[in-house]
Amino acid sequence: xxxxxxxxxxxxKGLWKENPVFVAVLGMCPTLAVTNTAxxxxxxxxxxxxxxFFSSLLVSLLRKVIAKQVRITTYIVIIATFVSLVDMLxxxxxxxxxKELGAFIALIVVNCLILGRQEAFAAKNRVxxxxxxxxxxxxxxxxxxxxxxxxxxxxxxxxxFNIPVFxxxxxxxxxxxxxxGGFFTLGFLLLIxxxxxxxxxxxxxxxSQS
Amino acid sequence: xxxxxLWIFISALLINNFTxxxxxxxxxxxxxxxxxxxxxxxxxxxIFVMIITAVAAWALNTFVLIYAPYLRLISFIIVIAxxxxxxxxxxxxxxxxxxxxxxxxxxxxxxNCAILGLALFATNKGYGLIEGIVYALGAGGGVTLALILxxxxxxxxxxxxxxDVVKGTALSLIVAGILSMAFMGFAGMFSxx
Numbered sequence: 450x451x452x453x454x455x456x457x458x459x460x461x462k463g464l465w466k467e468n469p470v471f472v473a474v475l476g477m478c479p480t481l482a483v484t485n486t487a488x489x490x491x492x493x494x495x496x497x498x499x500x501x502f503f504s505s506l507l508v509s510l511l512r513k514v515i516a517k518q519v520r521i522t523t524y525i526v527i528i529a530t531f532v533s534l535v536d537m538l539x540x541x542x543x544x545x546x547x548k549e550l551g552a553f554i555a556l557i558v559v560n561c562l563i564l565g566r567q568e569a570f571a572a573k574n575r576v577x578x579x580x581x582x583x584x585x586x587x588x589x590x591x592x593x594x595x596x597x598x599x600x601x602x603x604x605x606x607x608x609x610f611n612i613p614v615f616x617x618x619x620x621x622x623x624x625x626x627x628x629x630g631g632f633f634t635l636g637f638l639l640l641i642x643x644x645x646x647x648x649x650x651x652x653x654x655x656x657s658q659s
Numbered sequence: 660x661x662x663x664x665l666w667i668f669i670s671a672l673l674i675n676n677f678t679x680x681x682x683x684x685x686x687x688x689x690x691x692x693x694x695x696x697x698x699x700x701x702x703x704x705x706i707f708v709m710i711i712t713a714v715a716a717w718a719l720n721t722f723v724l725i726y727a728p729y730l731r732l733i734s735f736i737i738v739i740a741x742x743x744x745x746x747x748x749x750x751x752x753x754x755x756x757x758x759x760x761x762x763x764x765x766x767x768x769x770x771n772c773a774i775l776g777l778a779l780f781a782t783n784k785g786y787g788l789i790e791g792i793v794y795a796l797g798a799g800g801g802v803t804l805a806l807i808l809x810x811x812x813x814x815x816x817x818x819x820x821x822x823d824v825v826k827g828t829a830l831s832l833i834v835a836g837i838l839s840m841a842f843m844g845f846a847g848m849f850s851x852x
Contacts, residue, residue: 474828477685478772522737529733537729552779555732559772561686627843628680632836639829647824 463585469562470593471642476562481631490598492546494591500531505571505583512572524567532558601625664793671797673845678805684773689831698810702803704764713795716778717788735778743769
C-alpha cells in the first residue's frame with residue numbers, strides 16, 4: 450500500500466475502473482438533472498468534488514474518534530455541513546449558476562457516492578490515501594458529468610459553454626436539454642462504456658492465451 | 660382553493676413527475692423495479708414517508724428555522740430520518756400487516772433524494788401545511804406510477820433477445836428516457852384550460 454504505484458492506483462481507479470457514474474452508477478440524480486449545459490455540469494462537478502474531498506479529510510482524521518454505532522449519522526452531519534457551505538459559497542460567488550442548479554446543490558447531501566466513499570474508504574484509511582481516493586472519485590464524477598453536459602448542450606442548443614458552434618443553420622434537438630435527453634445521453638454513454646470494456650476484456654484474454 | 664390544490668396534485672403527479680422530470684429517486688427506480696408487486700409496495704412506502712416529510716418540513720420551517728435558516732439542510736435530514744424511525748416502530752407495534760408490507764423499504768427510502776427533494780421544493784415554493792400534504796400525495800403518486808410503469812416494461816424485456824452490451828442499466832435508462840418523453844406530453848394538458 451506504500452509504494453507510489455499503489456497510491457497512483459487509488460487515484461486512478463475513480464477515473465476509469467471504478468468510475469462512480471459509468472461503472473458503479475451512483476449519484477444519478479445530479480448526474481441527470483443538472484447536466485443540460487456544460488457550465489452547469491462543471492459547477493455541479495466542482496461542488497461535489499469539494500464536498501467529497503473535505504468530508505473524506507474530516508472522516509479520515511476522525512476515524513478513531515467516531516463510535517461505530519453512530520458512524521452513518523456522523524458522516525451525514527459532516528457531509529451536510531460541507532454542502533451547506535458550498536451552497537452559500539456558490540450563492541455568493543456565482544449567483545446565476547446557483548439559481549439554475551437550485552435545490553440540486555442541497556441534494557448533494559444524499560448523493561450516495563459521497564456517503565459510499567466515506568463508509569468504504571475514508572473511514573478505514575489514513576488521510577493520504579483517503580484524499581487520493583476522494584480526488585480520484587471526485588474527478589471521475591466531474592469528468593462523467595462534463596461528458597454528459599457537453600453532449601447535451603452540443604446537440605440540444607448547438608453551443609458549447611454558451612458559445613455557438615454549429616452556426617445558424619443547425620436545428621437544435623430541444624429534447625436533449627429536456628429531461629428525456631438526460632436519460633438518453635447517459636444510456637448511450639453507458640452503452641459505449643460497456644462496449645469498450647468488453648472489447649478490452651476480450652483483447653486481454655486473447656493476449657494472455659497466446 | 661380546491662382548484663389550486665388539485666393543480667398542485669396533478670402537477671406533481673404527472674407534469675413535474677419526481678422521477679421522470681426531476682430525476683429524484685432514480686436509484687430505486689433503476690435498481691428495484693423488477694417486479695410489479697415490489698414496485699407497488701415501494702411506491703406506497705414512498706407516499707407514506709413523503710407525507711411525514713411534508714408535515715415535518717412544514718413544522719421545522721414554521722417554528723424553528725425562522726431563527727436559524729442556515730441549519731435547514733442538517734435539521735431536515737436528521738428530523739426526517741428520526742421521525743420515520745419512530746413511525747416505523749409505531750407501525751410495527753400497532754399494525755404488523757402494514758409493517759410487513761412496507762417495513763423493509765422504510766429505512767431505505769429515508770435517505771432517498773426524492774424525500775429530501777420534496778422537503779426542499781415544498782419549502783422553496785412556500786407551501787403551507789395542507790398544500791404540503793397535497794404536494795406530497797401528488798409527488799408520491801407520481802413516483803409510484805413511474806415505478807409501476809418501469810416494472811411492467813422490465814418484466815416484458817426479460818423475455819426479449821437483447822445484445823449483451825445493452826443489458827442492465829443502459830437499457831433501463833433508454834426505456835426511462837422514452838417514458839419521460841411520454842410524460843412530457845402532460846405539460847400541454849392544462850395550458851389550454
